Amino acid sequence: QKEVEQNSGPLSVPEGAIASLNCTYSDRGSQSFFWYRQYSGKSPELIMSIYSNGDKEDGRFTAQLNKASQYVSLLIRDSQPSDSATYLCAVPPSNDYKLSFGAGTTVTVRA
Amino acid sequence: GAVVSQHPSRVICKSGTSVKIECRSLDFQATTMFWYRQFPKQSLMLMATSNEGSKATYEQGVEKDKFLINHASLTLSTLTVTSAHPEDSSFYICSAPLPFNPGAEAFFGQGTRLTVV
Numbered sequence: 131q132k133e134v135e136q137n138s139g140p141l142s143v144p145e146g147a148i149a150s151l152n153c154t155y156s157d158r159g160s161q162s163f164f165w166y167r168q169y170s171g172k173s174p175e176l177i178m179s180i181y182s183n184g185d186k187e188d189g190r191f192t193a194q195l196n197k198a199s200q201y202v203s204l205l206i207r208d209s210q211p212s213d214s215a216t217y218l219c220a221v222p223p224s225n226d227y228k229l230s231f232g233a234g235t236t237v238t239v240r241a
Numbered sequence: 242g243a244v245v246s247q248h249p250s251r252v253i254c255k256s257g258t259s260v261k262i263e264c265r266s267l268d269f270q271a272t273t274m275f276w277y278r279q280f281p282k283q284s285l286m287l288m289a290t291s292n293e294g295s296k297a298t299y300e301q302g303v304e305k306d307k308f309l310i311n312h313a314s315l316t317l318s319t320l321t322v323t324s325a326h327p328e329d330s331s332f333y334i335c336s337a338p339l340p341f342n343p344g345a346e347a348f349f350g351q352g353t354r355l356t357v358v
Contacts, residue, residue: 162344173334173352174285176242218285220347227273227338229347233284 133157134221136232144240149206151217151235156200159224163195163202166218168234174218178204209239243269245337247350254325254357262320262353264335270315271337275347276308279332291318325357 137152155163162181166174180186180193180202192205202221206213219232244267254260264274274291289310290298297310309321318337322329334352339345 160344162346164346166349171332171354173247173349174336176346176348179346222338222344225343227343227345227347228275228287228290229336229338231285 132232133223133230134219134232136217136219136235139235140238141235142238142240143209145209145211147209147239149209149213149237149239151204151206151219151237153202153204153219153221153232154200155202155219155221155230157221157223157230158197158200160221161224162222163193164220164229165191165193165202165204166220166231168216168218170215206237209237211239211241213237214239242346243267243337243339243348245271245335245348245350247335247353249353250351251354252356254355256326256357257324259321259323260325260355262322262333262335262355264318264320264337264350266316266337266348269337270340271318272315272340274312274318274335274337276310276318276320277334277336279334279352285334288320293318322355325355327357330355330357 165178168174178193190207194203216234216236218234220229246265276288277285291312293312299305312318335350336347338347
């Protein structure tokens with residue numbers, strides 16, 4: 131089993147819709163969960179961090195964490211064409227700095 | 242967020258030459274840095290973990306004699322691609338986690354697009 135798995139893409143949504151991205155992880159001891167956005171040809175950019183069960187909202191982004199189910203998700207509300215990118219779920223194992231990345235989900239927002 | 246600066250952003254070199262890429266943490270001390278490689282339309286592949294003051298740890302399948310890593314200070318790690326060949330052409334990216342807290346956020350440099358001709 132891979133350490134971090136993301137729902138397969140690509141994901142195409144119309145402008146204004148909600149994009150939903152899912153991620154599962156294998157290390158039950160992990161305490162930190164991150165979502166990165168990577169535009170084509172650019173390096174990843176941290177957009178959300180979540181550490182506790184429940185929801186965390188930041189602008190149009192909402193991260194949801196369920197440690198019991200080992201599941202973390204990212205919702206993008208009112209999707210814009212500028213949200214078109216690859217989104218990477220990253221989870222460091224317990225007591226380690228090394229990030230395990232999912233394969234990424236490519237999102238395309240159609241104008 | 243914290244700032245990690247990578248230089249150069251783009252380099253073209255001849256086959257057989259060596260290329261050095263620098264990664265600097267500008268506003269925090271990075272005892273650990275990571276080097277990744279990314280081929281087109283593929284995910285990030287961790288190459289090695291750079292540790293300040295000690296030898297780097299390489300992932301399985303990564304040639305340590307070809308990809309030399311030096312982490313001589315708390316703000317600078319360098320990756321040298323030695324005897325570069327066209328198959329080494331890729332996007333190289335460094336990252337640095339905030340220190341003293343395993344599981345802390347990590348920030349990425351801008352990446353270096355290496356083309357070997």
